[in-house]
Amino acid sequence: MAIETNSHITHRDPSATENGPSNGLHSELDHLVSMYRQMYLIRRIEEESARAYAQGKIGGFLHLYIGQEAVGVGAMAALKPEDYVVTTYRDHGIALAKGMSPNALMAELWGKKTGCSQGLGGSMHMFDEPTHMLGGYGIVGGHIPLAAGVAFASKYRGDGRVTLCFFGEGAVSIAGFHEGVSLAALWKLPIVFICENNEYSMGTPLSRTMSVEDVTTKAIGYGMASDRFFADDVQEVERRIRQAVDRARETSLPTLVEVRTYRFRGHSMSDPAKYRTAAELEDRKKKDPVIRARAKLLSDGYPESKVTALEQEVEDEVTAAVKFADESPDPDPSILEATTYDGPFAS
Amino acid sequence: MARNIRFREALREAMIEEMERDERVFLMGEEVGHYQGAYKVSEGMLDKFGEKRVIDTPIAEGGFAGIGIGAAMVGLRPIIEFMTWNFSAVAFDQILNNAAKLRQMSGGQFNCPIVFRGPNASAKQVGSQHSHAMEHFYATVPGLKVVAPAYPSDAKGLMKAAIRDDNPVLVMESETLYSVKGEVADDLDVIPLGRANVVRQGKDVTIVAYSRMTHVAMDAAAQLEKEGISAEVVDLRSLRPLDEDTILDSVEKTHRCVVVHEGWPYGGVGAEVADRVQRLAFDALDAPILRVTTLDVPMPYNAKLEQLCIPQPDRVVAAVKRVVYRGQA
Ligand SMILES: Cc1ncc(C[n+]2csc(CCOP(=O)(O)OP(=O)(O)O)c2C)c(N)n1
Numbered sequence: 001m002a003i004e005t006n007s008h009i010t011h012r013d014p015s016a017t018e019n020g021p022s023n024g025l026h027s028e029l030d031h032l033v034s035m036y037r038q039m040y041l042i043r044r045i046e047e048e049s050a051r052a053y054a055q056g057k058i059g060g061f062l063h064l065y066i067g068q069e070a071v072g073v074g075a076m077a078a079l080k081p082e083d084y085v086v087t088t089y090r091d092h093g094i095a096l097a098k099g100m101s102p103n104a105l106m107a108e109l110w111g112k113k114t115g116c117s118q119g120l121g122g123s124m125h126m127f128d129e130p131t132h133m134l135g136g137y138g139i140v141g142g143h144i145p146l147a148a149g150v151a152f153a154s155k156y157r158g159d160g161r162v163t164l165c166f167f168g169e170g171a172v173s174i175a176g177f178h179e180g181v182s183l184a185a186l187w188k189l190p191i192v193f194i195c196e197n198n199e200y201s202m203g204t205p206l207s208r209t210m211s212v213e214d215v216t217t218k219a220i221g222y223g224m225a226s227d228r229f230f231a232d233d234v235q236e237v238e239r240r241i242r243q244a245v246d247r248a249r250e251t252s253l254p255t256l257v258e259v260r261t262y263r264f265r266g267h268s269m270s271d272p273a274k275y276r277t278a279a280e281l282e283d284r285k286k287k288d289p290v291i292r293a294r295a296k297l298l299s300d301g302y303p304e305s306k307v308t309a310l311e312q313e314v315e316d317e318v319t320a321a322v323k324f325a326d327e328s329p330d331p332d333p334s335i336l337e338a339t340t341y342d343g344p345f346a347s
Numbered sequence: 348m349a350r351n352i353r354f355r356e357a358l359r360e361a362m363i364e365e366m367e368r369d370e371r372v373f374l375m376g377e378e379v380g381h382y383q384g385a386y387k388v389s390e391g392m393l394d395k396f397g398e399k400r401v402i403d404t405p406i407a408e409g410g411f412a413g414i415g416i417g418a419a420m421v422g423l424r425p426i427i428e429f430m431t432w433n434f435s436a437v438a439f440d441q442i443l444n445n446a447a448k449l450r451q452m453s454g455g456q457f458n459c460p461i462v463f464r465g466p467n468a469s470a471k472q473v474g475s476q477h478s479h480a481m482e483h484f485y486a487t488v489p490g491l492k493v494v495a496p497a498y499p500s501d502a503k504g505l506m507k508a509a510i511r512d513d514n515p516v517l518v519m520e521s522e523t524l525y526s527v528k529g530e531v532a533d534d535l536d537v538i539p540l541g542r543a544n545v546v547r548q549g550k551d552v553t554i555v556a557y558s559r560m561t562h563v564a565m566d567a568a569a570q571l572e573k574e575g576i577s578a579e580v581v582d583l584r585s586l587r588p589l590d591e592d593t594i595l596d597s598v599e600k601t602h603r604c605v606v607v608h609e610g611w612p613y614g615g616v617g618a619e620v621a622d623r624v625q626r627l628a629f630d631a632l633d634a635p636i637l638r639v640t641t642l643d644v645p646m647p648y649n650a651k652l653e654q655l656c657i658p659q660p661d662r663v664v665a666a667v668k669r670v671v672y673r674g675q676a
Contacts, residue, residue, distance in 0.1 A: 059472030059650055111472070111649035122474045122648030138476035139434060140406045173405035174437065201406060203382035209405040275382060330651050340644045 029300055035077055035234050036293045037310055039069040042093040043290050044318045045102055049092065049109055049123075052322070053269050058109045062123050065093030067264035070289035071196050072097040074237025075164055078245045084132045084154070086147035087166040089124035090196075090263075091136025094166055099131035102321035112328035119331045120339060141171040144180035144193070151184065151191035155252055162248040163191040164241075169258075170201025172215055181256060185222035190248035192241065195258045196231075202267045203275045219256040231259040232287045235296070262287075348533045355388045355525040357499035358464075358518075361506035362389070362426060366396055369424060372510055373400040375411055376428030376465070385430045386466055386525055412438035412463070416445045416515075419461040424510065429465035432481040432519060439484070446515040447490030460513045464506070466522035467495070468559065468609045469646060469657055478646035478653075480608065482519045482558075483615035486586045492540055493586040495519040497561035499529035501584055504538025511537060521559035521609075541588035545597060549579035552603040552667050555594055555620050557583040560607045560658060567663035576671055586616055594620060595628050602633040603670040607658055612640040634670040639663050 046064045053062045065072065068090075076085070076097040087094045095105060100116055108115025109123055116128045127135045134150060137143035147165035154161040171177050172195060184191050195215045199206050206213055219226035225247060231237050237259065244255035262284040266273035273281075297307060337345070352360075366372045373396075378385045380393040380403040393401040404411040408429065415425035429435045435442070442463065449459045468480035486493045492514055496502040502520065509516035546561060547568050556564040561582040568578040581597050583590065598604050604624050606617040617638035624636055642656040668674030 060470070060648065061473055061477070117648075119649040120475075120647045120652070122472060124474050124476070125648070138474060139437065142437070170406045173407040173410070175407075175409050176437075202385070203378050204403060204405070208381075208403060331647075331649055333652060333655055336642065336644045336647060336652060336656070 029297075029302060031077070032235065032293065032297055032300065033302060033310070035073050035238070036290075036297055037314065038073045038097055039234060039290045039293055040311060041102065041314050041317065042069045042072070042096050044314055045096065045105065045321070046092060048318050048322055049106075050265070050269065052109065057326075058123065059111065060122055060124075061089065062109075062269045063090040063267065064263070064265045064269075065090055067284070067288070068196060068198060068231070068261045069093055070234040070237050070293070071194070071231045071259050071261055072166075074231065074234040075194060075241040077234075077238040078242035079162065079164065082132060083161050083245075084134055084150050084163040085166070086134045086143050086150060086163065087136050088140070088143065088168060088171070089136050089138050090168070091124065091126045095126040095128060095133050095136070098128070098133045100126065100128040100133055102317055103324040104128065106321040106325035107328045110325040110328065111330070112325055113331040114324070114328040118335060118339070120335070141167065141174035141176035143167070144171065144176045145183070146180075148180045148184040148189055148191060151189035151248075151254070152187065154190055155187075160249060161190070162245050164194060164245075165191060166194045166196060168201055169195055169197040169199075169206060169215060170204075170209060171195075172218065173209060181218070181224070181254070182222055184254040185224045188252050189254055190252045191254045192244040192248055193254065193256045194241070195256070196261055197258050198261050198263045200263070200267070200276070203271070205275070215258040216256055222256075224254055224256050226256045226258070228258040229260070231261040232289050232292055234289060234293050349530040350533065351528050352499055352531050353525065354499045354502050354520070354527050354529070355386065357503035357529075357531055358388050358506055358520065359390065359392065360531075361503045361510070363392065363395065365507055365510040366400060369510075371422065371424045372426065373402065373423065374426045374428065375402040375404055375415060377404055377406060377430045379403060379428050384428075386522070388520075388525070389428070408434050408438040409441055412441040413445065415461050416441060416449070416459060419459045420449065420457050424460050426462045426464060426510065429463065431477060431522065432465050432467040433477050433479050435463065435465070435481060442485070442491070442515070442517075443488055447488045450514070451490060458513045459515050461515050462506075462509045462518060463515070464509075464518035464520060466525070467519040468521055469641075469653070470522040472648055472650055472653060474648045475645035480610040480641065482517075482586055483610040485517050486616055486619075490515065491587065492516040493519065494540060494584060495521075495558040495586055496584055497524070497546075497556075497558055497582050499527070500531045500535060501538060501544070501582075503531055504535055505540065505584060508537040508540050512540065516540065519558060524559055527562075538584075541585045541590055543584055543590035543593040544582045545579060545593065546582045547578065547580040549577040550601055551577045551671055552605060553579050553581055553594070553597040553601045554605050554607060554663065554667065555581045555583060556607040557586065557616075558609070560609055563658055563660050564607050564663055566660040567667065570660060570664050571667055576667060576673065578667060583616075589619065589623070591623055591627065594624060598624055598628050599631045602631055604632070604636045605639060605663065605666045605670060606636065607639045607663055609641050609657060612638060612643050615640070634672065637666040637670055639666050
């Protein structure tokens with residue numbers, strides 16, 4: 001069932017690939033450098049998180065984004081800083097791509113007071129108001145209507161912002177998906193629904209979760225525009241998502257986008273992923289989006305020495321974030337009540 | 348003869364035995380089959396019974412809960428697993444408005460012999476959306492039965508009773524109990540729903556608990572004993588129907604009562620027990636009834652704050668000392 005290249009999937013709009021930033025070759029290369037840097041940062045943060053988890057510094061569930069980096073980074077590149085993002089528990093990469101600081105992210109994973117959610121949310125609940133990261137959510141599909149609500153508010157206020165809502169293909173079966181997407185279409189809300197189809201929902205392969213594997217066929221029923229493509233190439237992701245974002249911003253119309261991707265790790269740290277073969281994983285790793293972006297940089301003429309320097313910079317940033325998390329204090333119990341209600345409250 | 352087995356094995360044995368004796372019983376839920384169960388409760392069951400009777404579902408709690416209810420109306424006996432009870436909130440409408448009400452609103456024409464089961468309450472640092480103790484929400488609903496075992500033996504016997512019951516029964520399994528071992532008699536059959544168990548005899552105070560909190564209460568009782576306070580521990584096992592007699596008998600003996608549970612303090616099982624005790628055994632009481640519950644906030648991720656929120660033995664000890672008037676006021 002493996003589809004080898006993008007061309008095997010119908011491109012709903014053939015002009016899609018012509019829409020990249022048109023501000024000259026040089027800045028285009030700079031832009032790719034910046035996207036590669038983000039992808040590499042996400043990859044390294046996730047690897048360090050896995051190590052910290054093994055050391056017991058991170059508790060609970062840890063769902064890694066390794067393999068999917070091109071989706072978050074490419075999609076976010078199509079946004080303005082004031083645009084909103086809502087996602088699932090697999091949220092670290094999305095939060096970093098939206099601009100959250102590695103320090104705030106690591107400290108949150110450590111459960112520290114300096115974390116983005118003061119150590120109260122943890123891995124699955126990354127919230128960062130300054131970067132308009134409106135959270136990672138733990139109930140599959142529960143955030144989809146919520147994201148539509150955020151877009152509703154943008155339309156209501158006329159603030160011109162777009163909302164990106166990420167979810168896995170597993171979420172497509174749940175009522176919240178239908179209800180959220182359906183209302184967004186009915187009320188013409190400025191939102192892009194991005195289904196990150198990584199072929200597995202926990203241990204269940206796509207073939208056993210959906211009667212029709214093409215998620216975008218659902219869009220027909222809602223009268224909504226859709227797009228479907230592979231996410232190995234971050235520049236391609238940006239181009240395609242930009243179309244949907246423009247549609248949302250300019251005409252306040254939602255889009256349902258399915259991006260095919262793959263997670264290299266198990267569903268969470270506790271999942272040994274026995275349901276797939278080593279050969280399958282090896283095959284998918286050949287299309288590693290981070291390695292691909294690096295190769296593209298070099299072939300576009302960016303000197304290897306500068307790539308290595310950038311990678312070293314990221315290493316230092318990650319080391320600093322781990323140190324920051326290690327050295328930060330635990331939150332004080334007094335924040336529990338204060339964060340439960342706004343204002344004084346006596347139950 | 349008895350064997351020392353884990354809580355999850357006891358549940359599995361109950362399901363297997365009931366599926367072997369009754370063709371109408373089947374198991375359905377996310378990852379119950381090929382993945383061998385998210386918490387390995389159903390490990391091996393797919394091999395044994397095949398895909399017809401061990402059924403993997405997409406993430407569609409409302410859908411598969413409803414499918415179970417419909418199938419039960421017309422004669423099957425489904426066991427529906429929620430990966431955790433936290434996710435049952437998505438299916439709450441089906442359980443509340445269909446499963447619980449079908450019999451009454453059809454004038455007794457339709458039964459709904461279904462079991463909903465899965466791990467409940469807090470795990471370790473899984474954040475607020477994965478840590479609810481959900482039993483309170485369901486125990487308030489007439490038409491449902493709710494059980495919450497603390498030991499493998501009870502888990503097996505109550506699960507068997509739940510499967511044979513002609514009503515919707517909810518089995519709340521504490522996520523943190525699955526690997527706990529206990530003796531299960533080889534010839535153990537059904538343990539009737541609605542009967543509490545005095546798991547520790549004592550004379551100074553009654554501690555009422557269930558599920559994992561029974562173990563917390565037992566730890567507290569052991570500590571109290573060292574300080575010369577004799578605590579009796581009543582393990583409710585069943586929250587609806589609630590075994591009033593066993594609670595009242597114990598309080599009449601000890602004259603004091605502390606209720607421990609993992610749900611929030613507002614309303615709930617603790618409030619229900621406290622109300623019944625003060626109403627039906629008022630004269631026996633020598634002190635106010637205290638409740639030890641999870642703090643009145645969503646569950647925080649930070650490990651220390653999480654421990655602070657969930658009832659620990661020392662909080663039970665402190666509550667007991669207050670009702671026996673030994674310690675701080
Ligand atoms: C309502 C609900 N049911 C079940 C779960 C448990 N669960 C968490 S993630 C997951 C799989 C989701 O897969 P998918 O949507 O494809 O996203 P992915 O993890 O692959 O990114 C399941 C079953 C949940 N969190 N919420």
